[in-house]
Amino acid sequence: MKMNRLVAVLGLSALCVCAQDVRVLPVQGNISMLIGPGGNTTVQVGKEGIVVVDTQTAAAAPQVMAAIRNLSDKPIIWVINTSLDADHMGGNEALIRLGGSADASQRARVVVHENVLNRLVARGASQDRVSDAATVNDTYFRSPKDFLFNGEPVMVYHMPAAHTDGDSVVLFRRSDVLSVGDIFTPDKYPAIDLANGGSVQGLIDALNWILEMAVAGKYQEGGTQVIPGHGRLCDEADVVEFRDMVTIIRDRVQDMMKKGMTLAQVKAAKPSRDYDTQYSGSADAFVEAIYKSLAARKP
Amino acid sequence: MSKPVLLALPAVLLGAAAFAQADFSGEWAPLYHEDGPERLPGPELGDYTELPINDAARLRADSWDADRISVVEQYQCRPHGSDYSMRGLGNMRVWREIDPATQRLIAFHTHMLAWDSERTIYVDGRAHPAGYAPHTWQGFSTGVWEGNMLTITTTHLKENYIRRNGVPRSDQATVTEHWMRHGDYLTVVTVIDDPVFLTEPLVRSDNWYIDPGQHIGIFGCEHAPELPKPVGVVPHHLPGTNPYLREISEWYGIPYEATRGGAETLYPEYRQKLKDYKAPPKCDRYCTCTTLFDCQLR
Numbered sequence: 040m041k042m043n044r045l046v047a048v049l050g051l052s053a054l055c056v057c058a059q060d061v062r063v064l065p066v067q068g069n070i071s072m073l074i075g076p077g078g079n080t081t082v083q084v085g086k087e088g089i090v091v092v093d094t095q096t097a098a099a100a101p102q103v104m105a106a107i108r109n110l111s112d113k114p115i116i117w118v119i120n121t122s123l124d125a126d127h128m129g130g131n132e133a134l135i136r137l138g139g140s141a142d143a144s145q146r147a148r149v150v151v152h153e154n155v156l157n158r159l160v161a162r163g164a165s166q167d168r169v170s171d172a173a174t175v176n177d178t179y180f181r182s183p184k185d186f187l188f189n190g191e192p193v194m195v196y197h198m199p200a201a202h203t204d205g206d207s208v209v210l211f212r213r214s215d216v217l218s219v220g221d222i223f224t225p226d227k228y229p230a231i232d233l234a235n236g237g238s239v240q241g242l243i244d245a246l247n248w249i250l251e252m253a254v255a256g257k258y259q260e261g262g263t264q265v266i267p268g269h270g271r272l273c274d275e276a277d278v279v280e281f282r283d284m285v286t287i288i289r290d291r292v293q294d295m296m297k298k299g300m301t302l303a304q305v306k307a308a309k310p311s312r313d314y315d316t317q318y319s320g321s322a323d324a325f326v327e328a329i330y331k332s333l334a335a336r337k338p
Numbered sequence: 339m340s341k342p343v344l345l346a347l348p349a350v351l352l353g354a355a356a357f358a359q360a361d362f363s364g365e366w367a368p369l370y371h372e373d374g375p376e377r378l379p380g381p382e383l384g385d386y387t388e389l390p391i392n393d394a395a396r397l398r399a400d401s402w403d404a405d406r407i408s409v410v411e412q413y414q415c416r417p418h419g420s421d422y423s424m425r426g427l428g429n430m431r432v433w434r435e436i437d438p439a440t441q442r443l444i445a446f447h448t449h450m451l452a453w454d455s456e457r458t459i460y461v462d463g464r465a466h467p468a469g470y471a472p473h474t475w476q477g478f479s480t481g482v483w484e485g486n487m488l489t490i491t492t493t494h495l496k497e498n499y500i501r502r503n504g505v506p507r508s509d510q511a512t513v514t515e516h517w518m519r520h521g522d523y524l525t526v527v528t529v530i531d532d533p534v535f536l537t538e539p540l541v542r543s544d545n546w547y548i549d550p551g552q553h554i555g556i557f558g559c560e561h562a563p564e565l566p567k568p569v570g571v572v573p574h575h576l577p578g579t580n581p582y583l584r585e586i587s588e589w590y591g592i593p594y595e596a597t598r599g600g601a602e603t604l605y606p607e608y609r610q611k612l613k614d615y616k617a618p619p620k621c622d623r624y625c626t627c628t629t630l631f632d633c634q635l636r
Contacts, residue, residue: 062468064468072470074470244570247570250412251569255412257454258416258453258454259415259416259475260474260475270470271469272472273473274472276416277473277509279412280497282572283410283572286572287401287574290572290576312397313394313395313396313398314394316392316394316533316535317508317534
């Protein structure tokens with residue numbers, strides 16, 4: 040009996056720790072950022088309901104929903120996935136089940152760029168992702184897709200061939216917040232998913248686009264807030280550092296390729312070595328993706 | 339009649355104890371008797387002396403191209419981090435924030451001439467925010483008293499530099515300052531711990547004197563395209579191609595290896611490695627440099 044009670048207490052403690060794993064950070068305007076095990080989720084709340092950008096994983100959905108319920112008791116009406124990654128859309132079904140409306144007319148709309156759905160249902164695609172694909176009911180192919188919700192224009196822009204070829208960036212125009220997914224990860228090397236249509240030039244173009252859209256406050260601080268796919272809340276100045284890093288390493292790899300160096304030689308030269316102490320993730324994989332991406336561009 | 343007096347006495351004594359700590363309020367002007375050439379005209383390119391940097395920081399600095407602060411518009415109005423601001427690149431105002439209900443000190447505030455930077459140093463025991471909170475140029479500062487010395491811990495800094503020639507300081511750094519007031523003088527010892535770019539803490543000191551009559555003007559800055567470059571260009575030197583790195587060695591007669599910095603070069607034992615070094619016969623660059631007005635190139 041005592042042991043059972045101990046197990047029950049331990050189990051409850053574990054649940055409490057999990058529930059605390061999703062933190063809520065008010066950003067500005069109607070926007071909050073949820074920091075959880077699957078990365079970052081952006082939430083807009085208001086009288087009309089809730090917009091969720093990126094749903095993390097199915098396993099994290101109860102904690103994500105509990106965190107959302109700290110912000111609003113309204114139903115989730117819009118879900119936007121910034122890419123096809125499982126840690127960005129794996130929680131769609133569970134989150135809508137937990138927080139969507141029972142009213143069929145208010146069924147949650149799940150927005151992705153059409154390339155996301157095309158890849159998830161392509162011949163040979165992983166069966167593990169069927170349930171994620173099944174949640175999508177609102178694809179777009181002309182950028183931006185926009186709608187007005189809670190009195191705020193929500194603009195969904197397609198970033199072609201960046202982290203993948205189905206990346207979306209969401210601008211909450213009145214709150215002045217950008218939710219940018221894995222195009223920007225301030226303390227981690229970017230994952231350029233070549234197999235899913237990503238490219239280094241597309242990534243740099245997307246980062247430069249974010250810089251054009253963001254307006255910094257006085258002396259390059261504050262202003263437009265940028266919610267990355269993973270990592271801390273940022274602003275334009277933080278994106279500049281990241282863009283510079285990607286651009287400089289790209290330039291170095293490009294220069295080595297012009298000199299005829301092979302992929303193995305480029306990797307051995309460690310063109311990212313002055314950034315490796317700052318950014319987590321595999322430097323080798325990042326350099327390899329740049330090399331292959333640049334090689335694919337050659338005529 | 340005597341009872342209320344007795345009851346009031348401890349409160350008066352407690353209040354006196356609370357305010358026995360130093361007050362840094364006032365208008366402060368920087369003194370440049372330390373590291374004048376670095377702080378006034380600015381450091382020479384490739385000068386990493388006295389910095390315990392690692393290889394990553396060295397290559398980042400070697401790659402740095404000063405064109406970046408013009409070509410990349412977002413750099414044009416980028417202020418110093420609060421650690422670099424204390425190098426005294428402009429005058430400073432300090433004032434106290436007192437809780438009106440308790441008359442206890444909540445925070446010191448600082449205003450710097452450079453970029454109108456304002457900073458809050460909380461001394462009310464509050465905790466630092468979580469790691470996912472925004473980082474700023476000034477960071478998040480809390481102070482604790484050690485006698486009359488205020489020891490300040492700053493985290494949540496945006497990436498910046500520890501020297502204005504491209505030597506970086508990361509957003510993961512923790513900066514500790516010790517503020518000590520001696521009458522009309524303020525001494526600030528700054529210790530930077532940066533797991534990304536330093537192999538050991540970087541310790542520097544700066545001095546200020548009280549200047550009640552000073553007026554700090556508005557800084558002002560507006561970014562604008564200055565050069566017709568395509569969007570997204572980031573000026574930098576490819577590894578091994580920066581032509582300016584040996585200038586400091588040639589101009590000042592310092593062995594090139596010593597200019598490259600690193601913890602080893604900070605200590606007296608390093609002189610053994612330089613036993614064949616001969617100092618130049620006379621100084622001919624920035625020989626007098628204690629104020630903005632006497633800091634002439636030659």
